Amino acid sequence: MSSPDPKDVTLEWYRNNVQFTRELGMFALKTLITLNSGAFVVLLTFIGNAAANSAFVVPLDALRFAMLCFLIGIATTFVVVAISYVNSITFNPYDLGKGMSDKVAIPVYIIGAVIALVAFVWGVARVVLSVTSP
Secondary structure (H helix, E strand, O other): OOOOOHHHHHHHHHHHHHHHHHHHHHHHHHHHHHHHHHHHHHHHHHHHHHOOOOOOEOOHHHHHHHHHHHHHHHHHHHHHHHHHHHHHHHOEOOEOOOOOOHHHHHHHHHHHHHHHHHHHHHHHHHHHHOOEOO
8 A cells, every 4th residue: 555645645734724724713703793792782781771770880981982892893803704705705726816815814814803802802891990889
């Protein structure tokens, strides 16, 4: 029995890495959408119940700012998903002029994900740091 061709092994290794990276990226984007949209819903629920019974006070401007941060996080994540989708359907390995190259696409995806994460953290920090006792 002959040993496998090193080129085939390298190609298969590359395919597995690409698949793993794709799955990890989609998990990260799903997580960012869940975090930002969940935080948005929690704030809406808090605003609805705050007048009835509240053990603490959060200024309205802090809530507004946090909701805006969460919306920015959701929108940024959707934009990254849309860019990724358009890039995947336009990219052609036989014509490298179509689609974004990895040197452009990967930083765009990472920057978008970081913006969504920072928006979430900033919104949560703003609400938590502005909580006061009545």
